[in-house]
Every structure is written in C-alpha cells, then in structure tokens.
Amino acid sequence: MRRFLLVLMVSAMSLPVFCQSPKGSASLYNDLSDKLKKEQIMNALPLSLKMYRIYVPYFWDAHHRVLSKRLIEDDYGIKVLGFLKVLISKGNTEIKEMLTPLYLWGKVRYSTDSVQVNENFSDLAEYLEEGTGFANSKAETYMLMTLQELEQKPFVSKERQQQALEKVISNLEACACLTSTKMEEVNWSERAWSRYLLAQAYHYRFEHFDKNPEYMALAAEYSPDVRDVIEKQAFLPDALMFTGQIELLKYRIAYCSWLDEDGNHEEALEEMAAIAFAYPSEGNMKFLIDYYANYGGEQGFPIFWQAYINSKGTEVPNLKLRFSKYHKVNLKEKSNKWLMFDFWGGWCPPCVKEMPQVQAFYHENLTRGGVPKLMFYSLSFMSEDLSQFMEENDYTFPVEEIDRGALEAFGVSNFPTKVLVTPERKFIIIPHGLDWKLYVENYVML
Template sequence: MRRFLIVLLISVISVSAFCQTPNGAAPLYNDLSDKLKKEEIMNALPLSLEMYRVYVPYFWDAHHRVLSKRLIEDDYGIKVLSFLKVLISKGDPEIKEMLTPLYLWGKVRYSNDSVRVNESFTDLTAYLEEGTGFANSKAETYMLMTLKELEDKPFVSKKRQQEVLKKVVANLEACECHESDNRDQLTLTERAWSRYLLAQSYHYRYEHFDQNPEYLGKSAQYSPDQMDLAEKRAFQMDAFLFTGQMELLKYRIEYFSWLDKEGEHAAALEQMASIAFAYPSDTNMKLLMNYYADHGGKQDFPVYWQAHINSQGAEVPNLKFRFSKHDKINFSDKQEKWLMFDFWGTWCPPCIKEMPEVQAFYHENLTRGGVPKLLVYTLSFMSENLSRFMDENDYTFPVAEIDRKDLNAFGVSSFPTKVLVTPEGQYVVIPLGADWKLFVKNYVLL
C-alpha cells in the first residue's frame, strides 16, 4: 500500500498540472475539510469514510493536514481525539495504520496519567520499526511532537526518549531520496519532507540531550535547501506543528554564528554562502560579500560565487532547443553565458498572468548595455495556437515547443518554473512562488 500511496500523493502535495483525480473527489474533499474544521466534527465521519473509498490521497491529506492542526487547539483537540478513536475503530487496517500515530500523539498530549502516556509512547515507538512513515502514518512527525509533549510530562525516561530520537533519525536518513540523482516529483517530495524532519530532529537532540555542535551542524545541513523549497508543501504542516511558522533559516544562522564565534571562518563562509544561495535577498548577498571580503578574498567575489552555485547545481541534460533559424541551444556545446528558461503553457493561468513580467525582463536584459551576461528563453509545453498567442500579445521573447521528455529531463512538474543554467553547464531550479527576478539578479550578479 505504502509505495502506491506515495505515488498518488504527488497529486495532493505537488501542484503539478498533470494530476488526475476521480470525479467528485475535490468537492468531497472540500466538504470533509470544512466539517473537520467545524464544531460538528462527528458529522464528518460518513464523509471521511466516503473519501477513503473514493480517493485515498485526499483522505490522507485532509486528516493529517487538518486534524493535526486542530489537535493542538486545546478547546477542540479532545473532540478530534474522539473522532480519531471512532474512525480507527471502524476496523479498516489501512485507516488504522495511517492514523494511529496521529491518535497516539493526541493521547499523550491530553493525558496526565503516567501509565497511559508510557503505553501510548510504546505503541507509537512500534510504528517506527516499519520504516519511514512518509505519505502514510507520518510516525516520525508524531513522535517528534510526542517528545515535545514530554518536556512537561516527566513520565518517560530520557534514555528511552533519546533512543527513540535516534530511531527517527535512522529512519529518515535511510531514505534513498538523499542519495538519488533522480529529480522526479516523488523523490523530491519525499526528500523535502525527510530533510525538514532531520533538521528538527538534530536540533532537538542538540537542545535537549547534549550540546554537541555536530548536531547543530547537522540541523543546518538538513535545513530546507533550494530543491526542498520547491516542494515546501510536503513539510509545511510539520513546520506549523513544530514551531508555528516556516523557520527555514534559523538553524543555518545559529550554526553560522557558532562557527564564527569559534573562529572557524572558512566553514562559516560556506554556511553563509549556503544561506545566500537558498535565500538570495539583497541583505543576505551583502552579508556574504562583506564576510567574504573579511575572511575569503583569494578570488574575486563573482568567481567564488559562481563556483558555489555550480557546486549546488546539477549537470544540464543533453538537449537541443531551436528558437529560430539562427537561435539554437545545444547543451552538448559549451555555453559562454548564463541562460534562463521559463517553462510555461498557454493553458496555465499563472503563466499567462506573469507573461508581461517575463517580456519586460527579457527587454530589460537586452537593453542593459555592454556584453550581456544572461540570455533569456522560454519553453512552451502543450500550448495551443502559440504563434497567434505571441502575436496578439506582442511578445518578442524567444520560445520553443517542448515535450514531456524535456520536462522530465529538468524535473519540471509545476508551472510556471524558472531554470537557470550556468556557463559551466550546471542548472538550478528557482523555487516556485519565489521572487524569480531577485534570484536571477543575485545569482548572475546583474
């Protein structure tokens, strides 16, 4: 069941344009989510069972995403707990497997009985033996939440808590997604979720069990990077449960400060560079440049920065694109400039909405003066009447039609997506929803 569910869940977690869901699933999901959010939660039981019958991924999303959030609301959490107890008791083994860790965390949260808390802790520990709970029980998430509950309930020994935390880390680090060069949607989504939990796990160990700086470094290492940010919906709810917000830079900054204080300036510089790469705001770029001037300085900063971006990118696929008779790109040839590609389609409303912005950026780049450092292209997928669309809107940016093979080669599944290719042939994907012009400006140093 688990691998099948992971594949289906991409239709829920990602914003891919190609997802297909059964007829009636979306309205049912909305009705169920609405019921779960309101006081008549027990009235959601028939809807819940129907959603499980119709489309398991939406069932998973509604219950883990909505109920986990409501479970931490003290005036409502007990009702959520009662609902979960009834739902699990219906006897379907897959529902039981999927929701019991959530229920056990809730039992720990709302119990002050030492025996019951220990029983729930033991039962939840057993779920960790089945391997990572991504897209199924989310046992690792709910164990971390249980450990937070135990901070105020000294019913479980610190030794047991530490052993369980090690098991959580072992499960998450065993994920093949960390080693795979595969950038398909499934791998990237699982990677984003497991890395976020690893960052939380290592920092929790650093804060609550021993102050070993190695664990602080691990929490920074696993903090969301460029690829994870593109899949942030995979861990968005986990972030809300742990901290109440998306604290994506906190551990990186904390580790940078520790390294700088210890005089480990080379390592601190690399940490600051990783921060600027993931979040290239003008402020972060200025901080990086200043720190490089004080503690780096062997190369000109643009050379150092471009080398860092190359180290974070992936090798560009061996593809060819033809934009006009005299404008072609062949990635088997060495490129001497930065290249930006916008993946879009005329069927995509967000793409159409930002086309004037793409056109303006293309024109601004052409008229910047001097030898251009960047060339701007667009790649259209499944567009209808593309030439007419371009003519009617007076768009002059280069465009080529591509197929699904080209999309898969770059790991693109959401639209619009911007990809930046370095002169050395490494590419990075700009996170969906980010200020792409800021990323391009500060990566290329325009």
C-alpha cells in the same frame, strides 16, 4: 555577528499538471476540510470514509494537514481525538495505520496519567519499526511532537526518549530519497520532508540530549535547500507544528553564528553562502559579500559565488533546442553566458498571468547595457495556437514548443517553472511561490 533577516513568503503558486484525481474528489475534499476545521467535526465522519473510498491521497492530506493543526488547539483538540478514535475504529487496516500515530500523539498531549502516556509512547515507537512514514503514518513527525510534549510530562525515561529519537533519525537517513544518485528516481517531496525532519531531530538532540556541535552542524546541513523549498508544501505543516512559525533556515543561521563566534570563519562563510543560496535576499547577499571581503580568498566574490552555485547545480541534459531557423541552443556547449528557461503552458492560468512580468524581464535584460550576461528562452508545453498567443499579446521573447521528454530531462513537474543554467552548464531550478527575479538577478549578479 549581525543576524540574517529571512522572510520566506509562502504561497501556492505551483500547479501540479500530471496528477489526475477522480471526478468530484476536489469538491469533496474542500467540504471535508471545511467540516474538520469547524465544530461540525463528527459530521465529517461519513465524508471521511467516502473520501477514502474515492481518493486516498486526498483523504491522507485532509486528515494529516488539517487535524494535526487543530489537535494542538486545546479547546478543540479533545474533539479531534474523539473523531480520530471513531474513524480509526470504523476504518480498515490502512486507515488505522495511516492515522494511529496522529491519534497516539494526541493521547499523550491530553493525558496526565503516567501509565497511559507510557503505553501510548510504546505504541507509537512500534510504528517507527516499520520504516519511514512519509505519505502514510508520518510516525517520525508525531514522535518528534510527542517528545516535545514529554518536556512538560516527565513520565517516559530519558533513555527511552533518546532511543526513539535515534530511531527517527535512522529511519529518515535510510530513505532512498536521500541516498539515490539518480535524479529521476528521487521523490523530491519525500526528500524535502525527510530533510526538514532530520534538521528538527538533530536540533532537538543537540538541545535536549547532547550539546555536541556535530548535531548543530547536521541540523544546519539538513535545513531546506533550494530543491526543498520547491517542495515546501511537503513539510510546512510540520514546521508550523514544531515551531509555530515558518523559519526554514533557523538552524543554519544558528550554526553560522556559532561558527563565527568560535572564530571558524571559513566554515561560517560556507554556511553563509548556503543561506544566501537558499534565499538570496538583498540583505543576505550583502551579509555574504561583506563577510567574504573580510574572510574570503584572494579571488573576487563573483568567482567565488559562481563556483558555489555550480557546486549546487546538476549537469544539464543533452538537449538541442531550436527557437528559429537561425537560433539554436545546444545545452552541452559551454559559453560565457548564463541561460534561463521558463517552462509554461497556455492552459496554465498562473503561467499566463505572469507573462507580462516575463516579457518585462526579457526586455529589461536585453536593454540593461553592454553585452547581456543572461540569455532568456521560453519553453511551452502543450500550448494551443502558440504563435497566435504570442502575436496577440506582443510577446517577443524566443519560444519553442517542447515535449514531455524535455520536462523529464530537467525534472520539471509543476508550471510555471524557471530553470537557470550556469556558463559551466549546471542547472538550478528556481523555487515556486517565491520571487524568481530575486533568485535570477542575485545568482547571476545582474
């Protein structure tokens, strides 16, 4: 079977709007990150402690995101270890818990002493007993990295390695972000991180401990879905450490190929649909359409594809929107049309920057020919002088000012955000930082 070609462009297009950080913390974060990346690492120590006192989330991000990357650079990793040792010794209990797993992985990486490696491995395994380490120690991440190091250092028994891997998996699968049935209770960043690590862990289990196809299937199942791609910044540093590249769907692709070669075309079709749903490039859509033509059912592909998208969507909230005196939208009313909502604000530079593209899409959709399959609506949040803004820029798409309740109903926390609603009234959030037009056009099949 021909291989899927996936190119996931990664960018920081999303804009967190509700996160308030203390004054001066952003500039301190940039200064600290700069010193951690360069040869001035020991000069970063006072800045690190100051960052911790001012704003712990920035402290956590700077050290895990920057130092984990530098630790694998052999010419710099030893200096990183030295810095971590001093920082942990001068910090409090929280700093110790937050950074020790990172330090222990580094110790294993640069040690050639069997006794020391076993001690470091045991210490790291103890951190797994405390439960999932998201936004704290990231013990699961660093245990997986340690297992990779041990491939070249057979100092720790395979039995102990497998026990540690199973503990990583059990920690992640027990996370409330994977078991909760209430969307408003889910930490989506933690979900994205946990699922990516589970994909990596099950793939590692299949490759190094047990060639059971079930583990290959689980690695595929936990590969990033559309919701995870929205929160990709939560796991991209881990992806780069594990593989050196960003191939978010590699395990799903591998499993799909295996199913096809094994003659299990029905399951292969489902995996292929999952790949196209996560990233609906022209190539992925063509592979899916061709495969469906050969191995799909009697119903046409558009029916199959719309049913698949509905199966991945979430029930729309009970909202009524008024775009003019004569134009109202009741989300609970089913119709034969798709709906698209663009959540934005006039205070948001990325939102304002893409408005000409949004206007062009709106006009193109209206003039495509025939009756439009898709209705486009713009939802503004906390924009000043909205009517004046629309008039001065000759924007003609329907717009309404909304309150925070509408944002929360859709789970929107970043701007701009595009939401697509099916005729059956299930909604999908389009990932940030990717080509939203690509998603909309290939989901709706415009």
